[in-house]
Amino acid sequence: MVTIKDIARRAGVSPSVVSRALNNKYGVKESTRQLIKNIAREMNYYPNAAARRLVTRKSGMIGVMMADISEPFYTQIIKGMEYVASQTGYTLLFSNSYDNLEKTNVLQKMIVTENVDGLVIVGSNRQDTSFIGMLLERKIPFVLIERNFKKDKVNCIWIDNKKAAYTATKFLLEKGHKKIAHIAGNLQNQVAIERLAGYTQALKESGVPEPNRLVIHGNFVCEDGYRAMQEILRAQPDCTGVFVANDSMTYGALQAIHEAGFAIPQDIAVVGFDDLEFSAFTNPPLTTIRQPRYEMGKKSMEILIKILQGEEKNGINLCLPFELVIRNSA
Amino acid sequence: MVTIKDIARRAGVSPSVVSRALNNKYGVKESTRQLIKNIAREMNYYPNAAARRLVTRKSGMIGVMMADISEPFYTQIIKGMEYVASQTGYTLLFSNSYDNLEKTNVLQKMIVTENVDGLVIVGSNRQDTSFIGMLLERKIPFVLIERNFKKDKVNCIWIDNKKAAYTATKFLLEKGHKKIAHIAGNLQNQVAIERLAGYTQALKESGVPEPNRLVIHGNFVCEDGYRAMQEILRAQPDCTGVFVANDSMTYGALQAIHEAGFAIPQDIAVVGFDDLEFSAFTNPPLTTIRQPRYEMGKKSMEILIKILQGEEKNGINLCLPFELVIRNSA
């Protein structure tokens, strides 16, 4: 292993000069700096992260928490984060929180053993909230995605889920649908609550009577959408429109509709939520609310890193625009 | 920050005793060990990873390289890896290699600055091979997924792509299809070559004349499958079956077929490759070759960690079984 000592010996200087030269700090003659940099390159030197972390008490690592990294919803978020992180030299540390971030001690580990400089936490689970106080107290910068806390010093990136759901439902209403069902997400999540609220509001405003509202719950996965749709078809056979709380469930719903022999959108119109990559390739291509997922990831990391570098202060609340993407399912 | 010194002071012993106690090493009286452990828990002690890494020269981290973490193909592989890693206390470090692992210096960084204890590298890009010699030389244990190098001391996990493609094509032939096209992957990848070979062999064996073979190339993404299928429909209008090198491209192909007004599988039968989660929810549900992706990830990590812990030696070559999942697209 090549260390700064080796370079110092070759360059005929002391290790501390090498350190300063390589880190572009003041107080090194330009000629010696170049000499040292050349030698470092020649010897194929790479700094030892552990040693550096130990003394600087900074890790150059950012922890990323999400429910389940294997959900397609996260891929673009991750990609956006990765882009910024790699540009700025930060390393990302991922961890799944599954249903509950606070039951596990992954956060503790990230903070105390890995010394992450900051965190991005994706998700709106309503049970997970006390970690915020903990992070604030420890003064670990963090950015929340899918949350909208007005609390001071908390950084949030979110979209207006209620308005988006309202827009989606309104779209179905304007197409002339009278009986519109909703496949809701797990109401443990704030986003599910808000999408349900948007759906309800749109129907109310249009004067749709209570019995014509039908809400079935799922947990954001294909299978649940499939089952929920079957139930809708059974419970409300004259339903002609469905708004689904996310695209994964919508995929399941589409299948259930096909199997029941109905045409989309002629018999039943469907609007989803998320605009996953795959949603342009369903049959028919999905009309859905687009969440700017790549942007969410990118922004979260940009904000966090700016805060880490003192260029920005905590308390940022960023509401990103959604968009109704009209394809052929409604 | 709570350190072993703090605990030592509270326990009235020296730091070294604390270290040994917490690491369950011999040479500590059981009573003092318990005392120390209790105090550690009380004080909410977590070891500092940087300090430990610096002295032990082990990082407890495993690097994972793949082309693009946002591809749905990888999600289950990652999940399998994560499961084993979290069980055994290892931390995973992900990095995208995009087209070419060796152009970037991410591997260098992982090895030299982050000190990863081992690596899992997913992909079969034929340009990326020299890194193997480098890893062997540095004696960094690593496991390759999607490769089958017979080389000594190299650990490989793979499936028999040629046989799988042969099976898929044979299935179409047995259904009576005479003109079967193939949407191949990027031939820079070994897996694409082998799937093409399996397709070709099946047709040859069945005596299908050369002009009835049609191969269009794509790069494993939806859009390419869409375009390729359009080309097939144009170039060989009497084609009744298509074998596609991966499911993502298959999704695009399905859409192209729908748009052209053909029925699946009545007019055109389609067989894919991978069995992504979503493939059960296409219209119609996809007949495809299932790759045991979760298992691949799980096994890779199990093998790597066993090697790291000296319970296993390098040179493992594991061929996992594939399976033709018959749904409704063929």
Next chain:
DNA sequence: TTGTACGCGTTATCAG
């Protein structure tokens, strides 16, 4: 069984 002393590679402080 316990304690002492040292070193891992780097950066920061302070003196030259």
Next chain:
DNA sequence: CTGATAACGCGTACAA
């Protein structure tokens, strides 16, 4: 502008 020295927190010979 440069160099010596002392940390950072932990693990480990070796001595007690």
